Every structure is written in structure tokens, then in C-alpha cells.
Amino acid sequence: MQRYVMDNNKNTNVKDFQIRDELINSLKNRFTTYGYKQVRTSTFESYDMYSNIIGTVNKDEMIKVIDSSGKVLVLRPDVTIPLNRMTTLNGLNEDNQRVFYVLDVFRQSNEQADQKESTQAGVECFGDQSAETDAEIIMMAIHTLKDLGFRNFKIEIGHAGFFKELIQQTNLTSNELDALQSLIHSKNLIEIEPFLTQLDIDENVRKAIQSIPMLYGNPEIVTEQAKSIIQNESMQSILQSLIDIYELIKAYGEENSVVLNLGLINNMNYYSGVIFQGFVDSVGKPVLMGGRYDHLSEQFGQPNPAIGFAFEVDLLIHALKQQGLTNNQSTVADIIIQYDKDVQIEALRSAYLLRDYGYQVLTYSTNSNKNSSNLGSKFTIEFSSETYLLHGQGTKQAFSNQEELMSLLQKEEL
Amino acid sequence: MEPITLALAKGRPAKSTIELLEKTGEHFVELHEDSRKLVFYNENKSIKVIFVKALDVPTYVEKGAADIGIVGKDNIMESQADVYELLDLNIGKCKFSVAGKPNHAIKNSRNITIATKYPNVAKKHFQKKGQVIETVKLNGSVELAPIIGLSDYIVDIVETGSTLKENGLVVLEDIENISTRLIVNKASFATKATEVQNFINQLQSAME
Numbered sequence: 001m002q003r004y005v006m007d008n009n010k011n012t013n014v015k016d017f018q019i020r021d022e023l024i025n026s027l028k029n030r031f032t033t034y035g036y037k038q039v040r041t042s043t044f045e046s047y048d049m050y051s052n053i054i055g056t057v058n059k060d061e062m063i064k065v066i067d068s069s070g071k072v073l074v075l076r077p078d079v080t081i082p083l084n085r086m087t088t089l090n091g092l093n094e095d096n097q098r099v100f101y102v103l104d105v106f107r108q109s110n111e112q113a114d115q116k117e118s119t120q121a122g123v124e125c126f127g128d129q130s131a132e133t134d135a136e137i138i139m140m141a142i143h144t145l146k147d148l149g150f151r152n153f154k155i156e157i158g159h160a161g162f163f164k165e166l167i168q169q170t171n172l173t174s175n176e177l178d179a180l181q182s183l184i185h186s187k188n189l190i191e192i193e194p195f196l197t198q199l200d201i202d203e204n205v206r207k208a209i210q211s212i213p214m215l216y217g218n219p220e221i222v223t224e225q226a227k228s229i230i231q232n233e234s235m236q237s238i239l240q241s242l243i244d245i246y247e248l249i250k251a252y253g254e255e256n257s258v259v260l261n262l263g264l265i266n267n268m269n270y271y272s273g274v275i276f277q278g279f280v281d282s283v284g285k286p287v288l289m290g291g292r293y294d295h296l297s298e299q300f301g302q303p304n305p306a307i308g309f310a311f312e313v314d315l316l317i318h319a320l321k322q323q324g325l326t327n328n329q330s331t332v333a334d335i336i337i338q339y340d341k342d343v344q345i346e347a348l349r350s351a352y353l354l355r356d357y358g359y360q361v362l363t364y365s366t367n368s369n370k371n372s373s374n375l376g377s378k379f380t381i382e383f384s385s386e387t388y389l390l391h392g393q394g395t396k397q398a399f400s401n402q403e404e405l406m407s408l409l410q411k412e413e414l
Numbered sequence: 415m416e417p418i419t420l421a422l423a424k425g426r427p428a429k430s431t432i433e434l435l436e437k438t439g440e441h442f443v444e445l446h447e448d449s450r451k452l453v454f455y456n457e458n459k460s461i462k463v464i465f466v467k468a469l470d471v472p473t474y475v476e477k478g479a480a481d482i483g484i485v486g487k488d489n490i491m492e493s494q495a496d497v498y499e500l501l502d503l504n505i506g507k508c509k510f511s512v513a514g515k516p517n518h519a520i521k522n523s524r525n526i527t528i529a530t531k532y533p534n535v536a537k538k539h540f541q542k543k544g545q546v547i548e549t550v551k552l553n554g555s556v557e558l559a560p561i562i563g564l565s566d567y568i569v570d571i572v573e574t575g576s577t578l579k580e581n582g583l584v585v586l587e588d589i590e591n592i593s594t595r596l597i598v599n600k601a602s603f604a605t606k607a608t609e610v611q612n613f614i615n616q617l618q619s620a621m622e
Contacts, residue, residue, distance in 0.1 A: 154604035175542075190502040190595070217607060259604060279601035282478035284496065286600075 019326045020317055023148065024102055027121045027311065030144045031100040034136065036123050039099045041082040047072040049081070053299050056081060056270060061107040063116065075106035080308060081296070083124050088297040088304045092127045099124055102313070122290070122310025129305040131241060134274050134292060135248030137307050141278055141288055142249075142257045148316065149325040153280045155257055157219075157245065158264030160271040160291060161238045166209050169231060170201045180209070184263050187213040205231065215262035219246040222260040245274060270296045276309070283319045287312055331376040333360040339383035340366050347383040353402055354409075379409070417460055418602070418609045421480035423468035423489070427594050430505050431484045435461075437620045461613070472497060472597060481602035481610060487592040488571050492532045498603055501596035501614060503621065510535060510589035513578050514560050514567040520586055526566045529559030536569040539589050557581040 028038065047064060050057055062074040076082065079101050087096045100123040108116050123140060125133055138155060145153045163184070172180065176199065183192045192213065196206045208229035215222050215229075223243055230236050242260065249258055266275050266289065273292030280287055290309020297304035320326050335354055339347030344365070351361045362377070366384075380391040390397050390405060392412045399405045422428040432442060440456045442463065454463045466474055471485035472495035483497075486506055490499065510532070512520065520526070526547055530536045533549040540547045550565050557577060559565040571592060572578065572585060596617065602610055 152605045154607075156604060186496075187498040187500055189500060216603075259607070279604040281601060281605050282599075283601050284476045284478045284599050 016317075019320070020313070022326075023316060023320065024121060024313065026147050027144055027313075028100070028102065030140065030147050031123055034098070034123075034140050036098045036100040036125075037095070039083065039086075039096075039101055040103060041076060041079055041086065041101070043076055043104075044073045045076050045082055047074045049085070050074060050077060053081060053270070053296070057107070061109055063106045063108055076103065077107050078105055079103050079120060079122060079310070080124065080293070083308075084126075084293075084296050084304070084306060085300050087124075087126050088300040088302050092304060097125065097127050099126075119313035120310040121313050122308055124306055124308035126304055126306045128307075129294065131244035131248055134307060135245050135252070137290070137309060138245070138249060138258070138276055139252050139254065141276070141290070141309055142254050144311070145257075145278060145280065145287075148320065150280045150319070150323070153257065153278060154259055155276050155278045156216075156259055156261035156264055156286075157242065157274060157276045158261045159238050159242055160266065160273060160275050162235065162262050163212065163265055165235050165238070166205060166212070166231065169205045170199070170209075172199065181265055184209075184213050185265060187216075187263060189213060213263040215260065217259050219243070219255075219258065219260045222262065226262060242274065266291060273307070280319045280323075282322060283315060285312075285315060287315045287319060331378060333362045333377050335359050335361045335379045335381060336377040337361060337363045337381045337383065338366055339363065340385055342385050343383045343388075346388070347381075350381065350383075350402055350405060353406075357406075379412070381405070416606065416609065417455070417462045418482060418606060418613055419462045419464060419480040420613075421464050421466050421471045421474040421483040421485075423471050423483075423485045424465050425468070427468070427484055427486065427503075427506060428465060430503070430594070431617075432463075434503075434617060434620045438616045440616075460609075469493065475597050475599050478599050478601055481599050481606060482613060483597045484594060485597065487590070487595050488532065488535070490595060490597060491535050491538075491590070494534055495597070496600065498598040498600060499595050500598055501618065503594040503596060503617075506594040507592065508571050508573040509591050510539075510569065511572045511585045512539070512567050512569050512587040512589065513557075513572070513583045513585050515582065516584045518566075518586075520567065527564075528567050528569050529556055529565035530569040531556060532569060535589065539569070557583055 044065070047062065050062060051059055057077045062077045065073050065075070067073055083099065083101070090096065100121070102119065102121045104117050104119050106117050123137065125137060138157065141155055167177065179195065183195060192210055196210055201209070208231060211229055215226050219242070223239060226239055230239065246255070246258065246260070249255055264275055264277065270293045271291040272294045275291030277286035278288040288309055288311045290307070292305070292307040294305040297306065337347050337351055347363060351363050354361050378393070382389040382391065388399050388405070390399060390408050395412070397408050399408055422431055432445065435442070440461060442454045442456055444451060445454050452465045455461065464474070464480060468485055469489045469492065471483040472490050472493035474480040475483040475497050476495040484503065488510065514520070526545070527550060528536045528547050529550040529552050531552060531554070533551050536547065536549050550559065552559065556568045556570050558581070559568055560583065561581060567586065568583070569589070575585060578584065596614065598610055
């Protein structure tokens with residue numbers, strides 16, 4: 001017989017799920033405080049929708065299924081596109097302008113064949129196109145990372161248009177462009193210079209492209225440095241838009257949580273404005289990514305500017321565990337009740353009442369073989385024929401009826 | 415300030431890097447020739463050095479087990495790690511080449527077999543040229559493969575070419591120049607910006 005040793009899903013035991021659930025609740029609460037409402041999209045999406053929209057998900061990475069009529073469907077490889085379609089086609093109103101989701105996305109790759117699903121928790125804000133909205137979205141990301149207890153994190157802010165503008169002044173082939181992008185992506189200062197020199201590019205543009213990887217760090221310094229490579233008016237306005245966003249983040253008092261990274265290039269080609277990603281200590285991949293994509297909805301026939309971002313939930317869990325930020329709750333329940341068989345009625349009625357008040361209660365008969373003494377709980381209640389006792393942290397009090405028990409518990413909880 | 419963790423490839427890159435660091439006044443007192451320790455600190459404990467296998471250095475850095483790594487470009491390319499590559503230490507210079515028997519130019523019509531320690535590098539190179547290849551992963555004595563007919567060609571690092579020559583092989587095509595590089599974890603670059611930048615500056619000034 002074949003042995004199924006482990007499934008490939010991470011976080012499948014009970015304790016892991018609690019950590020995950022707590023994390024997701026914390027994200028949801030934060031998103032809600034910014035006025036966002038939760039939505040979901042269908043697990044099955046049309047393959048054609050994803051393959052027709054330029055610059056989205058790699059066709060090979062999508063997991064396809066064929067339905068009974070022969071139509072090709074994919075398991076939701078991303079949430080942004082269906083959400084955008086939903087709001088664009090339903091028409092924008094105050095109800096669907098700000099939405100968030102916690103959903104699984106499905107992709108496959110040869111390199112990581114055992115990781116086909118991951119959970120994303122993200123937000124999208126539709127209809128608004130202002131620096132204020134952009135800054136607020138970035139603030140949500142900062143705020144959430146703070147909620148989770150990360151002490152050392154940074155949001156890198158860049159702009160999808162900055163690099164595109166420079167590239168438009170060259171005539172690189174798509175192969176050359178790929179190579180250039182990967183050099184910029186890895187800030188490879190050593191090879192970028194010889195690579196650019198052998199291409200036929202205007203001297204000024206070449207110098208500008210070459211300096212992009214190191215336009216990184218304190219926004220005030222970087223915007224100063226970037227001014228020297230500005231080639232035209234649209235680059236000027238791009239830079240100004242980043243300065244505006246930074247000033248607003250400063251107004252929130254969170255300027256130390258952000259850096260500019262003009263070498264930031266996102267693989268999702270639909271981004272059109274500010275783009276950003278967040279890093280926490282010791283995790284080499286960004287835990288969140290996002291940006292503005294004003295033109296995606298045009299593919300659904302209507303303009304509908306939008307900005308959003310998503311957390312990689314599995315990566316966040318990994319980071320929380322690594323940095324010891326998870327709540328290692330060792331109790332299995334709030335209260336454990338141990339009772340002798342002859343006072344079972346009192347014990348079970350008390351359990352019923354306590355659960356009614358919202359306590360987590362486990363009950364054990366002292367006659368059963370189960371040893372409950374090594375289970376952790378905040379309180380233990382002992383019902384024996386002689387006496388009823390409430391054990392708290394280092395305290396031990398007798399009671400005779402349910403009213404007394406409740407008042408003792410309330411006092412202990414204070 | 416938090417200490418930065420530096421992953422070094424055991425052997426020559428490690429030795430040269432430590433020499434450079436000693437030049438800038440960082441001393442690693444516990445470190446000496448025949449020590450088998452794998453973790454060292456400098457005197458004020460601002461730098462923690464770990465010794466790992468060369469091919470593992472990019473992995474340590476990508477996963478954040480080390481902030482900075484110093485390792486040959488060959489290993490960075492093979493591991494395909496997502497890291498920043500910021501500095502060329504100008505040591506350990508050699509190149510990636512395709513080699514084979516003399517008068518045996520590379521055919522680009524039918525499938526060819528390549529024996530190599532670096533299958534990812536080989537695949538990527540031939541993919542760029544639009545050629546499908548089959549790779550045979552070997553862990554050493556790669557030069558033997560074409561001689562005994564295990565493969566048509568090999569992809570390997572070539573320094574002087576004397577090993578190839580002694581085994582009757584010649585370089586047919588160069589892929590890329592290699593030298594020792596400094597790589598940085600993307601999160602550390604963002605969250606430990608000052609420490610990382612200081613370290614790079616220190617190393618750069620020692621190289622001049």
C-alpha cells in the first residue's frame with residue numbers, strides 16, 4: 001500500500017490554523033477600520049479572460065480544468081482582475097468602492113511543483129485617482145504590519161511609469177529588455193554598464209538607466225538625485241507624484257517606514273502608477289505587493305481607476321513564526337471542570353451556563369481514565385461530593401451554587 | 415546596531431574576504447587555519463561570519479539566514495537566487511564555457527547532450543539560442559563525459575584551460591565571465607540599510 005506521509009499543505013495542524021486565523025482576523029480588522037468591506041470571487045474563472053488581458057498571469061502557470069461543455073476554466077490565479085471586472089461591470093457605487101478579500105490563489109510552476117495554492121489578503125480601492133488615496137492605501141499596509149508586531153519593516157515605493165518612460169527612448173528588443181530588467185531587478189551594477197554600452201542608446205538615456213538601480217533609500221535624497229536624470233515632462237510629473245505621496249505619508253508620521261526604490265519593476269504589466277512592496281526582517285521575498293492600475297478596467301469596456309495591494313498570508317505566517325511573534329497560547333480551554341459521578345448534574349449545568357457566558361469549557365469525569373491534570377487552562381473547577389472548588393492562578397476558593405461561582409469568576413478575571 | 419550576518423563560501427573566497435576585512439581593521443580572533451568552527455564574530459560583534467558550502471551561499475542569502483554573501487558568480491547563476499548583486503570583488507576570475515572535442519563544432523539542429531555541474535546555467539544559455547538540450551548532472555570530473563561518450567559537450571568553469579587540454583578538449587563557446595561577487599538579501603537591504611551600506615563601503619575602501 002502506498003503511504004501518504006504528509007500532504008504538501010502547510011499550516012494544516014490545529015495550532016497552525018489558530019495562528020493563521022488570528023493573523024487573518026487582525027488583517028480583516030485593520031482593513032475594516034479604513035472602511036473596506038469583504039468580498040469574494042468565484043474559484044473558477046474563464047481561461048479566456050486571463051489569456052486575453054495583456055500582462056497578467058503567465059499562461060503556463062494557470063491551473064486549467066475543462067467543464068462538461070468543453071469550456072476551459074482556470075482556478076483563480078489572481079483576485080485583482082475578477083474584482084476589477086466585478087466593479088466595472090456592476091457600475092461603481094459607494095458600496096463597492098472599497099473592498100478587501102482573503103482568498104486562495106492557484107498557480108503552478110516547475111520550480112515549486114508542490115506549492116500550487118497560496119492565500120492572499122488584499123484590498124482594492126476603485127474610482128479614486130489622487131495622491132491622498134495612494135498614500136492611504138500605503139498607510140493601510142504600514143498600519144497592518146505594525147498591528148502584527150513587526151518592528152523592522154520597510155515599504156519600498158516606486159513607479160511603473162518611470163522605467164517605461166526611459167525605455168521608450170530606446171529601441172531594445174524584447175530579449176534585451178528582459179535582460180535589462182533582470183539586471184535592474186538584482187541591482188547588478190557590475191554588469192549593467194557593459195551591457196548598456198554595447199547597445200545603441202543615447203548617452204544621457206544610458207546614464208539615466210544605469211543610475212536607476214541605486215535610486216534607492218530616503219525619499220528626500222532620492223528625489224534630489226533623480227532630478228538629474230529626468231528626460232522629459234512626464235518623468236517630471238511622475239517624480240512629483242511620488243513626492244506628493246511621500247509628503248502625505250509624512251503627514252501620517254510614518255516617513256521612517258518607507259523608502260523610494262525607482263528600480264522597482266513589477267512583473268504584472270498592468271500597473272500604471274505608483275507601485276510598492278513591503279519587506280520584513282530576514283524574509284527575502286516581499287510580504288506584500290501592490291500598486292495603481294488605472295487602465296486594466298478598459299479591457300472590460302470602461303475606465304475605472306484603481307489601486308490595491310495584497311499580503312502573501314503564508315509568507316506572513318512564516319515571518320511571524322521566525323521572529324517569535326506568534327501568540328503561543330498553551331491553554332486548551334478557559335475552564336476545565338472535573339467532577340465526581342454523583343454530582344454530575346451540578347457540573348454539567350455549570351458547564352452549560354459557563355459556555356452560555358462565552359467561556360471555553362471542557363468537562364471530565366474523575367472516574368474516566370483520562371488524566372486532565374496536565375491540560376493547561378486558566379481555571380479548574382472541581383465538583384466532588386464533599387465540596388465545590390474553583391482553582392485560579394494560585395488561588396483556591398469554595399462555592400456552593402452557580403451564582404457564587406459566577407461572582408468568583410468575575411472577581412478573578414479583574 | 416544589530417550584527418550583520420555574512421555568509422562566506424569555504425575556501426579561497428572566504429580567505430580573500432577575511433584578508434580584505436582585516437585590512438579595514440576588523441579582526442576575527444577565533445579564526446585560524448585549522449579551526450573547524452563555522453561561526454565567527456569580529457571583535458565588537460558587529461559582524462557575524464558563517465562558513466557554508468559555495469553553492470549554498472545564495473540560498474542562505476535569499477532566505478534571509480544571512481544578510482550578505484560573498485561567492486562566485488557561477489554559484490549565483492546556478493542557484494537562480496532572487497538577491498541583489500552589488501559588488502565585484504575582482505577575485506576568482508574565470509569564465510563559463512562550452513567545451514568539447516576539437517573539430518566538433520556545436521550543432522544547432524538536433525538534440526544535444528551536455529554534461530555539467532551547472533545544469534541551470536547550461537539550460538539557460540542554450541535556451542537563449544533557441545536550442546533544446548538534455549543535461550546530465552555530474553558532480554566532478556566533467557571532462558570525462560565527452561571522452562567516454564556520456565555527452566556531446568560539457569559546460570564548465572574554465573580558468574586556464576589546462577584541465578581541458580590535458581583531456582583533449584577545447585573551448586567551443588564562451589558563456590559568461592565569472593568573478594567573486596557580493597550579494598545582499600532584499601529584505602536586509604531595506605530594513606538594515608545603514609549596516610549593509612556601511613559594510614559595503616568598508617569593503618570597497620579596502621579594495622582600493
